[in-house]
Amino acid sequence: MSENQKQTRPAFHGSDIEQIEKYYGIPKETIIKFGANVNPLGLSASVRKAMAEHLDIITSYPDRDYKTLRQAIAGYCNTDINYVVTGNGSTELISLLITQRNARHALVIGPTYSEYERELSLTGGRISNYNLEESQEFRIDLRHLEYALDDDVDFLILCNPNNPTSSALTCDELDSLVKRCKERKIFVMIDETYVEFAPSIDEISAVPLTARYDNLMIIRGVSKFFAAPGLRLGYGITSNRAFLDNLKQRQNPWSLNSLGAFAGEIMLKDRDYISRTRELILSERRKCLTVLEDYRYAKAYPAYGNFILVKILKEGITSFDVFDHAIRQGMMIRDCSSFSGLSGEYIRFCIMMPKDNERLLHCLGELLA
Structure with missing residues (x-):
């Protein structure tokens, strides 16, 4: 991708749901927010x-x-x-x-x-x-x-x-x-x-x-x-x-x-909410990392937060390409190109509910597996 293309493509923060709705024409209520890093169980x-x-x-x-x-x-x-x-x-x-x-x-x-x-x-x-x-x-x-x-x-x-x-x-x-x-x-x-x-x-x-x-x-x-x-x-x-x-x-x-x-x-x-949250995140994070290990064009790193950083290894595929591919299927991940000091093509996504995680992994696999 040329420098001019990089400069003209949109850059969205993890909470820019309104801007994403406007740009893609997708109702924000239907978007699964894998970029926000918030507990998927919602408020207790x-x-x-x-x-x-x-x-x-x-x-x-x-x-x-x-x-x-x-x-x-x-x-x-x-x-x-x-x-x-x-x-x-x-x-x-x-x-x-x-x-x-x-x-x-x-x-x-x-x-x-x-x-x-x-x-x-x-x-x-x-x-x-x-x-x-x-x-x-x-x-x-x-x-x-x-x-x-x-x-x-x-x-x-x-x-x-x-x-x-x-x-x-x-x-x-x-x-x-x-x-x-x-x-x-x-x-x-x-x-x-x-x-x-x-x-x-x-x-x-x-x-x-x-x-x-x-x-x-x-x-x-x-x-x-x-x-x-x-x-x-x-x-x-x-x-x-x-x-x-x-x-x-x-x-x-x-x-x-x-x-x-x-x-x-x-x-x-x-305590019940705290316990359920930790059980969900720890279990689903392990599952996601296991699946990502088999993706030929992706490298996931050990994760301690409720999110996983992934490096894109496929030549010609940028972090924005993967973001764009996911958002068009109603899933918002984080294009990490805006993080200063992170050289290369990276995406980040947080752990959501099991069915949502399965959908996202399938979506990522279409480009990176």
């Missing part, structure tokens, strides 16, 4: 029922300290309530964290979520990228990373599991990294948006490290695992008391509404 029935029965809660302001919500988060994550801060989605907390750190030189592990760099660019500091290597199946080489930590780097950002690669570091590996950063006075932000989809949450979550290191903040939310992106509930975990106090002083009061705070308490305690 018990949460929906509880919210409907407590709508009057919006007539009152929420508790300014969100104490009961923070208690629920602390219990869910097995951490100290005093380490927990809530926000209007993880996006608000990422913005507040980056603004307050005001880094001289931030290093971002990529390819990854573009919002990190957008927020960093507003602070005026220097931004560097450490791009994961395909030859390493997009896992971080910790020894090599140390060489990238220049003397003036004071802020490190990584997503674990990472989006779009679905790769992850273990808690032990993160321990080594955060310890090294502590010695060099580098603050670390770890975005754990997808950690609950991992085969073993305990194996890769860095939450236990917050009790030992005050140069670390974990960011999470309920958009993906609990299928509640519109709720705008995010939370952060850090033991850095001074930093937390400073962050809260600059955060808008009542940044999370009463209904969102109430729903958060309910969903984090819904």
